[in-house]
Amino acid sequence: MxxxxxxxxxxxxxxxxxxxxxxxxxxxxxxxxxxxxxxxxxxxxxxxxxxxxxxxxxxxxxxxxxxxxxxxxxxxxxxxxxxxxxxxxxxxxxxxxxxxxxxxxxxxxxxxxxxxxxxxxxxxxxxxxxxxxxxxxxxxxxxxxxxxxxxxxxxxxxxxxxxxxxxxxxxxxxxxxxxxxxxxxxxxxxxxxxxxxxxxxxALVPLTFEPQGWKKFSALSGLSLPVAIKTTQGKQVAAFEEDLLLTHKGLSGPAALQISSYWSPEQDITIDWLPECNLAQELFALKQQSKKLLSNELGAWLPHRLVQAWLDGQPQWHKAIPDTPDKALTVLAESLKRCTLRANGTEGYKKAEVTxxxxxxxxxxxxxxxxxxxxxxxxxxxxxxxxxxxxxxxxxxxxxxxxxxxxxxxxxxxxx
Ligand SMILES: Cc1cc2nc3c(=O)[nH]c(=O)nc-3n(C[C@H](O)[C@H](O)[C@H](O)COP(=O)(O)OP(=O)(O)OC[C@H]3O[C@@H](n4cnc5c(N)ncnc54)[C@H](O)[C@@H]3O)c2cc1C
CATH class of the missing domain: 3.50.50.60 (FAD/NAD(P)-binding domain)
Known part of the structure; x- marks a missing residue:
């Protein structure tokens, strides 16, 4: 003994x-x-x-x-x-x-x-x-x-x-x-x-999404970019500005890991893909000056692959910027600044940094x-x-x- x-x-x-x-x-x-x-x-x-x-x-x-x-x-x-x-x-x-x-x-x-x-x-x-x-x-x-x-x-x-x-x-x-x-x-x-x-x-774990809904993003697997991300837990709002990594199953990288600790299946996650930019204002200013395609202008701020995926299947956004109606620009800016997603789970304890x-x-x-x-x-x-x-x-x-x-x-x- x-x-x-x-x-x-x-x-x-x-x-x-x-x-x-x-x-x-x-x-x-x-x-x-x-x-x-x-x-x-x-x-x-x-x-x-x-x-x-x-x-x-x-x-x-x-x-x-x-x-x-x-x-x-x-x-x-x-x-x-x-x-x-x-x-x-x-x-x-x-x-x-x-x-x-x-x-x-x-x-x-x-x-x-x-x-x-x-x-x-x-x-x-x-x-x-x-x-x-x-x-x-x-x-x-x-x-x-x-x-x-x-x-x-x-x-x-x-x-x-x-x-x-x-x-x-x-x-x-x-x-x-x-x-x-x-x-x-x-x-x-x-x-x-x-x-x-x-x-x-x-917690501090990659988030997963329903495969059908994630199709648009799964082609972007490997892409990493700085975003602002937030969710709510009860009365509390959790918000982070960090890098986000897109994976074939969902979201990873510091932004996703931080928000995962606050995530619940009933709550949306909101992503601002351009946290540093007032996008609507920038697009309206460009409409007065540029003759380029909207996709080319967006490419100045966001990775090309993300722009392609975002505009895919949206004919109103496949135009030169002066020909794009104001409403279409507003909707586009809104979709990138306030993109809401609902995760269906996490990658679990096998990948979680903490419990x-x-x-x-x-x-x-x-x-x-x-x-x-x-x-x-x-x-x-x-x-x-x-x-x-x-x-x-x-x-x-x-x-x-x-x-x-x-x-x-x-x-x-x-x-x-
Ligand atoms: C991939 C990864 C990266 C991380 N990076 C960081 C980082 O950079 N910074 C940071 O602050 N945190 C990080 N963390 C979190 C951090 O490692 C933990 O929060 C921290 O180690 C917790 O310390 P602990 O002593 O409570 O537990 P642990 O360090 O996990 O130690 C628990 C110990 O208990 C032992 N044990 C478990 N069950 C039994 C049992 N039945 N009988 C006997 N022994 C048992 C285990 O073998 C282990 O050695 C990371 C975690 C992971 C998984």
């Missing part, structure tokens, strides 16, 4: 970071993960370079970058361990990084640099803390014992034997990309101990991420109903929630 202060289940972003901070605060940690490779999701993240945080994060206003039943829950953890704190850690380890787009920070070399930082942080010996990292190792059974004969504790059966521990941190992430180790264990443990779960769904939903934040302490019902049981990272936008926000939630949890544990176990 191994004894520990803390058992952390899941050695991904949140679990690894939490293990490192815990042991630096003097705690003895058993960290287990059932997948053979360490932090595989970090490895594939950000196109292999991990977008590890975002400098534009407003930690005091989480609803600006996060969704969930109550994004404000994240404020406490995000303000106590900020994007700058993680940047400082990367600098301390000499990791080279750069800003790519809208505050997004990526490793210069590869995600391995980030994984190395997290693994090294688990080895910085201090105050008698240590991390026993068991991987691959599956959890078979977890039970809580509070008989009065001994201090309340948990017992875990694992592939590498039994563990007796004072606290358990569930850091098993979401359901996305099951082929590299994602599982529903976190949700099952939450249910076992009576915690409510907001139903999970794929929205998860352990209901009403069940957890926002200071420590400990269950309010079940003492000594903590949930951190993506398994919690806090989902970030594309752009490094999900990793920052993993770091901040892990840090808050580690501090809470050290204080609870009298190490602070």
């Amino acid at each position: 191994t004894t520990s202060d803390v058992l952390i289940i899941g050695a991904g972003a949140a679990g690894l970071f939490c293990a490192g901070v815990c042991q630096q605060l003097g705690l003895k940690v058993v960290l287990l993960d059932h997948y053979p490779k360490v932090a595989e999701k970090i490895r594939i993240s950000g196109g292999g370079r991990s977008n590890f945080t975002n400098t534009l994060m407003d930690a005091s206003q989480p609803h600006r970058h996060f969704l969930g039943e109550n994004p404000a829950f994240a404020r406490s953890a995000l303000t106590r361990y900020t994007a700058q704190d993680f940047v400082d850690l990367m600098k301390q380890h000499g990791v080279a990084f750069h800003e790519k787009h809208k505050g997004q920070l990526f490793c210069d070399n590869s995600s391995q640099d980030l994984i190395d930082v997290l693994v090294k942080e688990c080895r910085v010996g201090a105050k008698g803390g240590e991390v026993l990292h068991w991987q691959p190792c599956a959890l078979q059974h977890l039970s809580f014992h509070d008989s009065g004969e001994s201090a309340p504790h948990y017992q875990a059966q694992t592939d590498r034997g039994a563990v007796q521990t004072q606290a358990v941190v569930v850091a098993t992430g979401g359901l996305s990309i099951p082929q590299i180790g994602a599982s529903d264990l976190g949700f099952r443990l939450a249910t076992q101990f009576g915690l409510d779960i907001v139903p999970p769904r794929p 929205a939903g998860g352990v209901n934040v009403t069940e957890l302490s926002q200071q420590t991420l400990e269950s309010k019902k079940q003492p000594g049981l903590y949930f951190i990272g993506e398994v919690v109903d806090i989902t970030g936008w594309l752009g490094g926000y999900n990793f920052q939630w993993a770091w901040s929630s892990a840090h808050a949890c580690a501090k809470g544990l050290a204080s609870q176990l009298n190490r602070l």
